[in-house]
Amino acid sequence: SISTEFSLVCGNAWLSPLITSAQMLGFMVGSLAGGTLSDRLGRRPVFLTSILLEATSLLVVSLSSTLATVYVSMFVMGVGMIVRGVTGMVIINEIVPNRHRRAVGILAMVSESLSGTLVPLVALLLSDWRWISLASSVSLFVVSFPVFIFVYETLKWLHQTNNPGEIEKVLTKIGRINDFKNQLQETNQLTTKDTSNQTKSYNYLDLVKVDFIRRRIIILSYAWFVATIGLYTYMAFYGLTFNANHLGGNRYINSFLTAVVEFPSHIICYLVVRKYGCRCSFIFSAIVTVICMVAVPLMQQVDVWASVACAMLGKLFTTVGYTVLFIFTGDLFPTMMRTQAYGACSFMARFGSILVPYILFLGSTVHQSLPYVIMATVSLFAVVAMFFLPETKGLHLPETLEEAQVSMYRAKRQQKLRKQ
Numbered sequence: 001s002i003s004t005e006f007s008l009v010c011g012n013a014w015l016s017p018l019i020t021s022a023q024m025l026g027f028m029v030g031s032l033a034g035g036t037l038s039d040r041l042g043r044r045p046v047f048l049t050s051i052l053l054e055a056t057s058l059l060v061v062s063l064s065s066t067l068a069t070v071y072v073s074m075f076v077m078g079v080g081m082i083v084r085g086v087t088g089m090v091i092i093n094e095i096v097p098n099r100h101r102r103a104v105g106i107l108a109m110v111s112e113s114l115s116g117t118l119v120p121l122v123a124l125l126l127s128d129w130r131w132i133s134l135a136s137s138v139s140l141f142v143v144s145f146p147v148f149i150f151v152y153e154t155l156k157w158l159h160q161t162n163n164p165g166e167i168e169k170v171l172t173k174i175g176r177i178n179d180f181k182n183q184l185q186e187t188n189q190l191t192t193k194d195t196s197n198q199t200k201s202y203n204y205l206d207l208v209k210v211d212f213i214r215r216r217i218i219i220l221s222y223a224w225f226v227a228t229i230g231l232y233t234y235m236a237f238y239g240l241t242f243n244a245n246h247l248g249g250n251r252y253i254n255s256f257l258t259a260v261v262e263f264p265s266h267i268i269c270y271l272v273v274r275k276y277g278c279r280c281s282f283i284f285s286a287i288v289t290v291i292c293m294v295a296v297p298l299m300q301q302v303d304v305w306a307s308v309a310c311a312m313l314g315k316l317f318t319t320v321g322y323t324v325l326f327i328f329t330g331d332l333f334p335t336m337m338r339t340q341a342y343g344a345c346s347f348m349a350r351f352g353s354i355l356v357p358y359i360l361f362l363g364s365t366v367h368q369s370l371p372y373v374i375m376a377t378v379s380l381f382a383v384v385a386m387f388f389l390p391e392t393k394g395l396h397l398p399e400t401l402e403e404a405q406v407s408m409y410r411a412k413r414q415q416k417l418r419k420q
Contacts, residue, residue: 026078028350034083035343054080055140062133086342093330094154116259224349226382265319277393278328285321293376297369331392
């Protein structure tokens with residue numbers, strides 16, 4: 001392992017967690033930088049660059065001879081990884097038709113879960129950390145080729161940046177591949193209309209200047225933050241994953257199970273989102289996760305595998321909430337604020353991921369059930385906060401600030417009609 005090769009034991013043991021901390025710091029920087037770069041330079045170039053950046057940094061890790069090189073490379077890898085994830089979800093939101101957008105977004109999360117199942121298998125076959133890093137690097141380089149060939153710039157971003165020439169080029173390529181003409185002409189007329197009006201570019205400060213946008217970003221940032229600590233969305237995802245080795249049994253099997261359990265969660269996510277919408281699905285998954293968090297320490301007193309099963313059930317619904325939150329965030333912000341909203345939420349979430357190891361440390365020094373109590377408590381506050389956001393079921397993705405505000409009133413009217 002990397003700890004034995006660089007003698008990260010005894011007095012130098014404190015240097016080992018800094019590897020993860022360097023990656024988390026990269027996540028924080030990438031969350032902010034990725035949103036700004038994606039809105040200013042375009043989705044496609046930033047997405048492709050992030051993949052190459054992540055692949056190159058992993059290659060450097062596999063060849064590194066000093067611990068300082070590992071730290072720097074892990075930081076760069078964290079930047080590329082988070083930018084790839086955020087920008088990739090934005091691309092899906094903007095290129096997929098509204099009726100299929102949530103299904104494709106969930107399908108993208110399925111691919112992430114598939115990679116999660118392969119990690120323990122690769123670690124078992126390639127026991128050396130250098131070979132594991134090299135294998136991950138090669139896989140990313142391979143993925144970059146189809147991305148370069150088949151992923152075009154999104155029409156929504158081109159439209160908002162007043163670039164009709166590029167819009168025509170992208171539509172021509174799409175029409176050539178899919179062999180349609182009439183629909184191409186209709187889409188071209190629809191997409192290029194009003195491109196003479198230059199759309200204002202936004203920055204992170206604009207997220208707090210507008211009242212309803214400020215309310216959304218505060219609630220969602222809190223939800224992403226709580227998710228780490230509360231084991232409930234992306235942040236809670238870290239809580240279960242980091243604690244997998246403490247559940248008992250074989251660590252490879254535990255890691256594999258935490259990834260496999262995500263597949264049925266995606267099916268559940270698709271069904272509940274399609275039926276009830278994102279907000280209600282998020283609240284439902286959070287409540288079930290809280291129940292599991294309370295049950296885990298109780299089951300540990302009975303049987304270790306009972307606690308593992310309960311934790312896996314919690315991970316299942318954690319993944320449901322994580323996936324819903326990723327989709328829900330994109331639904332609530334206009335095109336030129338979307339990646340910055342993702343970036344701001346992801347940035348706040350990193351604080352939660354930093355706190356998770358310390359919360360787990362309380363379990364080993366104070367009481368073993370304390371981490372689960374903390375996770376469950378903060379998750380309940382996220383449930384309450386979600387009630388102050390509008391439901392986005394059946395609404396189109398807003399392109400401008402005005403459309404985002406109109407969609408809020410439409411959501412309120414739909415909620416009143418359902419109550420009647």
